[in-house]
Amino acid sequence: MDVKALTPEMLCGMQWIRTVNKNVMRGNMRMEGKELEKEGLQLGHELQEAFFWFHRHPELSYEEYQTTEKIREFLTEHGIGIMDSELETGLIAVIRGEREGAVRALRCDIDALPILEESGVPYASEIKGKMHACGHDFHITAGLGCAVLLQQNRKALAGTVKIIFQPAEESAKGAEKITETDLIDDVELIWGFHADPTNPVGTIGIREGYVAAAADRFLIKITGKGCHGAHPDTGIDPIPAAAAMVQAFQTVVTRNSDAFHPTLISVTRIEAGNTWNVVPETAELEGTVRTMNREDRVLFERRLREITEMTAKAYGASAEFQWYPGSPAVVNDPKMAKAAEETAKKQSLLTVPEESSMGGDDFSFYEEKRPGCYIKIGTGVGAAIHQPGFKVDPEILLPAAEYLMALFMENE
Numbered sequence: 001m002d003v004k005a006l007t008p009e010m011l012c013g014m015q016w017i018r019t020v021n022k023n024v025m026r027g028n029m030r031m032e033g034k035e036l037e038k039e040g041l042q043l044g045h046e047l048q049e050a051f052f053w054f055h056r057h058p059e060l061s062y063e064e065y066q067t068t069e070k071i072r073e074f075l076t077e078h079g080i081g082i083m084d085s086e087l088e089t090g091l092i093a094v095i096r097g098e099r100e101g102a103v104r105a106l107r108c109d110i111d112a113l114p115i116l117e118e119s120g121v122p123y124a125s126e127i128k129g130k131m132h133a134c135g136h137d138f139h140i141t142a143g144l145g146c147a148v149l150l151q152q153n154r155k156a157l158a159g160t161v162k163i164i165f166q167p168a169e170e171s172a173k174g175a176e177k178i179t180e181t182d183l184i185d186d187v188e189l190i191w192g193f194h195a196d197p198t199n200p201v202g203t204i205g206i207r208e209g210y211v212a213a214a215a216d217r218f219l220i221k222i223t224g225k226g227c228h229g230a231h232p233d234t235g236i237d238p239i240p241a242a243a244a245m246v247q248a249f250q251t252v253v254t255r256n257s258d259a260f261h262p263t264l265i266s267v268t269r270i271e272a273g274n275t276w277n278v279v280p281e282t283a284e285l286e287g288t289v290r291t292m293n294r295e296d297r298v299l300f301e302r303r304l305r306e307i308t309e310m311t312a313k314a315y316g317a318s319a320e321f322q323w324y325p326g327s328p329a330v331v332n333d334p335k336m337a338k339a340a341e342e343t344a345k346k347q348s349l350l351t352v353p354e355e356s357s358m359g360g361d362d363f364s365f366y367e368e369k370r371p372g373c374y375i376k377i378g379t380g381v382g383a384a385i386h387q388p389g390f391k392v393d394p395e396i397l398l399p400a401a402e403y404l405m406a407l408f409m410e411n412e
Helices: 008-012 033-056 065-077 136-152 174-179 238-256 294-314 334-346 362-368 394-410
Strands: 091-096 099-109 158-166 189-196 203-206 209-212 214-223 263-272 282-291 318-324 330-332 350-353 372-378
Touching: 033 065, 033 136, 033 394, 065 091, 065 136, 091 136, 099 136, 099 362, 099 394, 136 158, 136 189, 136 394, 158 174, 174 362, 189 334, 189 362, 189 394, 203 334, 214 238, 214 294, 238 263, 238 282, 238 294, 263 294, 282 294, 294 318, 330 334, 330 362, 330 372, 334 350, 334 372, 334 394, 362 372, 372 394
Parallel strands: 099 158, 099 189, 189 372, 203 350
Antiparallel strands: 091 158, 203 372, 209 330, 214 282, 214 318, 263 282
């Protein structure tokens, strides 16, 4: 299948060419149906081509140089402003409406993953061992489409919209690259969205309250006393202490936290020794804690530290406990969630309850200073995110861009 041979009609599908002004155009913003259809076909074709390029050229966290330049090029071609910044990768587009209103924002993450692609699409990654397995190529492209539509309709747009093309979401710290600057200090609310391979194209997942968990990391180093494996009585074995910790940690979930609060502890790495007949000097444990509730997050850090220190002491060893706070929980503002649902219905999109996830997303860093809402957009049922077979149905690109644009046009 030759991607370049695809026509705009084949790429977009007439069922998705909806009139952009159906719900959001006012007064002299109205256009004739044929003119809108032609513009929709053209934009749909441009978005498809951009999406294919981003998918073929994935870049990992903090390495998104080509991606950033391609985004810049697309925005510049459409006359869309870009904020001056010292960001190495990523950028912020600005669309200023001609009506008075607030400053609002949309987050679109841009980095890829170190995964060998097995999706089978004709526009597969050209970088071996790297792919857009989390849909960030879709996020970029939908964000670009939203920017173009807002720019075209800025006479009816109230206030200013900043579209954040954010680097390094997969590192869990990319959002902080933005929040550490003053680039969005004036933003009063922010929207975020994510590809959803559990729902078909044309489906919007929305919920109020907790959407994604706080994602924290812990690292423990246990120090005992090495000795010959035939004479363990002459040393202090750190391995039994490590095993006891792994089991004891689960009591924080089952005995210390509220049974109705989603929480989990996963020990994901245990390392000790390097041969069969020597009791090692040290052992290491590493893992993650996921919580939704702020108080639970504090509780888990405290209890894991206590269990680590007390268990090591009980086994005659010592232990160093390190806690690495990651992104907080993502919490959807109730009013914004309701507005997102109403907007979806006006766009003739199906709405479903968004499932909470114990996965994390650094979108939560934006929500620390302003209300936010994180939405799932159905991209076709298939392989899960972060899997080599993951893929996005390109038919969602234009509808997603229209929906994102409507969030700003209809909710002032």
